[in-house]
Amino acid sequence: MEINRRVLPENYPAFYFELHYRNFGKAFLVAEAQGRIVGYIMCRVEYDNLYTANRVGRRGHVISIAVLEGWRGKGIGYSLMTRAMEAMKKYYGAEEYYLEVRVSNEPAIRLYKKLGFNVVKVLQGYYLDGEDAYLMARPA
Secondary structure, three states, X not given: OHHHHHHOOOOOOHHHHHHHXXXXXXXXXXXXXXXXXXXXXXXXXXXXXXXXXXXXXXEEEEEEEEEOHHHOOOOHHHHHHHHHHHHHHHHHOOOEEEEEEEOOOHHHHHHHHHOOOEEEEEEOOOOOOOOOEEEEEEEO
16 A cells, blocks of 8 residues: 555555455565565456457456556566466456556556557546546457
8 A cells, every 4th residue: 555655646545455455365466575565466357348359258457556666667567467467367267457557657558568458448537637548458
């Protein structure tokens, strides 16, 4: 939660983290370095219309990912993403993965494209400050 507050403008209350850890703990991961937590990823799996196929199925939703400033560019975000996607598929049956990202967050967009995500649509005014988001998705 401290990393969420320090790194991201959108913050979640403690119960939200606890709920996702309790229900999807195998896809709620942290990255550690030098004895401290330097990043995390929080995910869930939903059953709804897929973005990557014309049917209903299990969508793995990357709700939040963050890495502390001094630890970026070292592959931590990539590792968190790949391990969380593996866990969502293996333990929760995810058939695709999706996330929302600020249209201005070019480093994150590059990472997600490197992982095979594509922009599905633009979510107008998605963030509290009015910035748009890309909804990006890829098959599992």
